Amino acid sequence: MTLHPDRLFPADERTRAIAREIHRNTADLPLVSPHGHVDPRLMSENRPFPDPARLFVVPDHYLTRMLYAQGVRPDELGVPSATGEPSEVDGRAIWRRFAEHYKLFRGTPSKLWLDYTFAEVFGIYKDLGPDTADEFYDHLSARLAEPAFRPRALFDKFNIEVLATTESPVDSLEAHAALEALPGAGGRKWGGPGGKVVTTFRPDNLVEPDWPGWKERVERLGEITGEDTSTFDGFLTALRKRRQDFIAAGATCTDHGNRTAITIDDPAKAAKIFHKALEGKAHFGELWEFPALMLVEFARMSVDDGLVMQLHPGADRNHNKWLYEGWGRDVGGDIPSSNDYTIGLKPLLNAFGNHPRFRIVLYTLDETVFSREIAPLAGGYSAVFAGAPWWFLDSPEGMRRFREAIHETAGFYNTAGFVDDTRAFCSIPARHDLARRIDASYLARLVAEHRMTDAEAAETAIDLAYHLPRKIYGLEQ
Structure with a gap:
């Protein structure tokens, strides 16, 4: 990419x-x-910054909205419940779910912003998808641990x-x-x-x-x-x-x-x-x-x-x-x-x-x-x-x-x-x-x-x- x-x-x-x-x-x-x-x-x-899922996915209603429109519930994306019900806490699981549905964002401003951020900020020049989800997660996690x-x-x-x-x-x-x-x-x-x-x-x-x-x-x-x-x-x-x-x-x-x-x-x-x-x-x-x-x-x-x-x-x-x-x-x-x-x-x-x-x-x-x-x-x-x-x-x-x-x-x-x-x-x-x-x-x-x-x-x-x-x-x- x-x-x-x-x-x-x-x-x-x-x-x-x-x-x-x-x-x-x-x-x-x-x-x-x-x-x-x-x-x-x-x-x-x-x-x-926290793990990639909590940096990119959990707080971004542009993303959670699109996924919910396709049947992915907010709790599956780690969005905290207002009623005390449990939500997903495993950042890697959230990220994988997001990557599986990344094609939903084709041609949208969200994908333009994310692709730019992955490439220009974090140095990842690949397409995000189910096959690259873990590679993205590990690369982003390593970068986020650096002082820079x-x-x-x-x-x-x-x-x-x-x-x-x-x-x-x-x-x-x-x-x-x-x-x-x-x-x-x-x-x-x-x-x-x-x-x-x-x-x-x-x-x-x-x-x-x-x-x-x-x-x-x-x-x-x-x-x-x-x-x-x-x-x-x-x-x-x-x-x-x-x-x-x-x-x-x-x-x-x-x-x-x-x-x-x-x-x-x-x-x-x-x-x-x-x-x-x-x-x-x-x-x-x-x-x-x-x-x-x-x-x-x-x-x-x-x-x-x-x-x-x-x-x-x-x-x-x-x-x-x-x-x-x-x-x-x-x-x-x-x-x-x-x-x-x-x-x-x-x-x-x-x-x-x-x-x-x-x-x-x-x-x-x-x-x-x-x-x-x-x-x-x-x-x-x-x-x-x-x-x-x-x-x-x-x-x-x-x-x-x-x-x-x-x-x-x-x-x-x-x-x-x-x-x-x-x-x-x-x-x-x-x-x-x-x-x-x-x-x-x-x-x-x-x-x-x-x-x-x-x-x-x-x-x-x-x-x-x-x-x-x-x-x-x-x-x-």
Whole structure:
């Protein structure tokens, strides 16, 4: 198995040659990862990664989802049960089962990422399958035991300039504090303001009152901040304080995974629902309205403290109830849903969409809104930027469709650059490589059609890969 140097480039020979030249401008640029879900303890503790199965398979819902769709239960893949039922613990057995089904991923982004990681990171230039499963497992295990394959060594090898993690306001930021105190190669500091690993403020579990444990988390927020969170004013003050803690840990962004893009600007109503929810008396509609009300409150806070908002709506979480009850959240049971951005965001944008201190990056799982809503919003408000294709759309075809749908209305510079949005640390360079190749291919077509010059395409490719994410996500400070 080899990685073809022209993978993902256009089939047309002339356009492929142009794409190859454009890509050379970005291939060696540092990686900027302003949105992701890597555990910061990987870097602060710098322990060896676990066995190959627990590194690649068990935590990756892209993989477990596909295998479950073909009848392989999560417990057979080592996914921990939410009910205490036993799951497979033998890493080699999990890996063999995965290898037996690897053909299911042919042509998918998951296989592109994995093949790149196996070859470029771990030096395995063979096809994974039942006959090579043990060979892969032994080779990966040996590599993972070497100091050169510990997290911080790979961080440097991957040429990561900034890696953003994601934490809740009630999460400890101890790992970021530990990173800030660590000297890195050449005297660099890990973590902290201006450092290599930064946090992101993600308050979803504090603004969804129907999320189990919500009241206890509100109380915990009060304990952390010393505020009385039994009142709505105290709750808001505690959130503002906690945002300052995140800023001190390097945060430049917030992230919001609301069910919808609906926003409501009514602080009095928000206070009323908050108190009813604490008493357990809020009805279904109010529980759904509270996150929409809080989005405007968070926008108000962003105007004050400068954190860039990211909005990731449209996931029907835990749609597969059987999966959720058996194995919990984030195991592949979520499904995209349609969303309205034009009407939904109007209250928030009327209040802050033209404010010079406000910036919001919009993501979607609903491709129908790329050209109809997100591109016009990004082209019509100074504060709005189109986020990269996300989750189910984080694929070669999804990225191509994104550029085609967004570009003619919003241009390139009202988009925010690529984000890898991953928990799988070792796949980060693979994901950036894929995105850079797709952008090079799209730009090559514009050059071939004489809509851009070679010089313009080269400069744009560099901006999309490096300068735009640094600028839009506030990482140039």
